[in-house]
Amino acid sequence: QKEVEQNxxxxxxxxGAIASLNCTYSDRVSQSFFxxxxxxxxxxxxxxxIYSNGDKEDGxxxxxxxxxxxxxxxxxxxxxxxDSATYLCAVHSFNAGxxxxxxxxxxxxxxxxx
Amino acid sequence: xxGVTQSPTHLIKTRGQQVTLRCSPKSGHDTVSWYQQAxxxxxxxxxQYYEEEERQRGNFPDRFSGHQFPNYSSELNVNALLLxxxxxxxxxxxxxxxxxxxxxxxxxxxxxxLTVL
Numbered sequence: 392q393k394e395v396e397q398n399x400x401x402x403x404x405x406x407g408a409i410a411s412l413n414c415t416y417s418d419r420v421s422q423s424f425f426x427x428x429x430x431x432x433x434x435x436x437x438x439x440x441i442y443s444n445g446d447k448e449d450g451x452x453x454x455x456x457x458x459x460x461x462x463x464x465x466x467x468x469x470x471x472x473x474d475s476a477t478y479l480c481a482v483h484s485f486n487a488g489x490x491x492x493x494x495x496x497x498x499x500x501x502x503x504x505x
Numbered sequence: 506x507x508g509v510t511q512s513p514t515h516l517i518k519t520r521g522q523q524v525t526l527r528c529s530p531k532s533g534h535d536t537v538s539w540y541q542q543a544x545x546x547x548x549x550x551x552x553q554y555y556e557e558e559e560r561q562r563g564n565f566p567d568r569f570s571g572h573q574f575p576n577y578s579s580e581l582n583v584n585a586l587l588l589x590x591x592x593x594x595x596x597x598x599x600x601x602x603x604x605x606x607x608x609x610x611x612x613x614x615x616x617x618x619l620t621v622l
Contacts, residue, residue, distance in 0.1 A: 425609045434595055434613035435548065479547055483609040492561065493609050495547035 395482050397496035410467040412499050414480030423483035424463045430476045470503040507532045509598050509614035517620045518586050526581040526617045530598030537579040540595040555601045591621045
C-alpha cells in the first residue's frame with residue numbers, strides 16, 4: 392500500500408466550478424499535511440498546510456482534514472484556468488529512527504476549462 | 506528577500522559522466538533538502554543537509570552524494586550517470602529549528618533539469 396495516495400486524474404472542471412482534490416495516507420501518527428501546486432515544468436509551491444481536524448480556509452482554497460478516516464482534501468472555489476496544474480499532497484510523518492520525513496503523493500492533474 | 510536559487514537550470518550529460526548541481530537556500534534558512542522528480546511522478550527525497558552534515562537520506566545509491574557549505578549553500582553530485590537519472594532535481598530549503606508541525610513547509614528552487622543521453 393502506498394503511503395500517500397492521490398487520484399492521478401486528470402480532473403477536469405469548468406471555470407467557476409468547485410474543484411475537489413483528495414488524498415489518503417496510511418500512517419496514523421502523521422501530524423502535518425500540505426498541499427503543493429506544481430505548474431508544468433516548474434517547481435512545487437506550498438499553497439496550504441493543515442494540522443488539526445476540520446477545515447482551514449485561505450482565499451479560494453479550503454483544506455479539510457479527517458485524521459480518523461486518514462484523508463485530507465483541497466477544495467478550490469471559483470476555479471480559474473490559472474489553477475490548472477498538478478496538486479501534490481505531502482504528509483509529515485516519522486520513520487523507524489523517529490526522524491521526521493515528508494511523504495509525497497504522485498499528484499492530481501487539474502484542468503480548468505474556460 | 507532572495508528565494509531558493511539553483512544552477513544550472515538545464516544540462517545534458519552522457520552515461521558514465523559526473524554532474525554537480527548547486528543550490529542556495531532562501532535567506533534565513535539553514536536546511537537544504539534535495540529531491541529527484543521524474544516526469545509524471547511526485548518528488549523523491551534524496552537527502553537533507555543541516556550544519557554541513559547529511560541528516561537524512563532517501564533510498565538512493567551512493568552514486569548520489571552531497572555537501573553543505575558554511576554559508577548553507579549545498580551541492581548535489583551524481584557519479585556514473587545512468588539514463589534513469591534523467592529528471593528534474595529540486596532543492597528545497599527550510600528552517601531546522603521550525604516547530605515540528607511546520608517542518609513540511611518547504612521552499613523550492615526552480616530546479617535543474619538533467620538529461621542523460
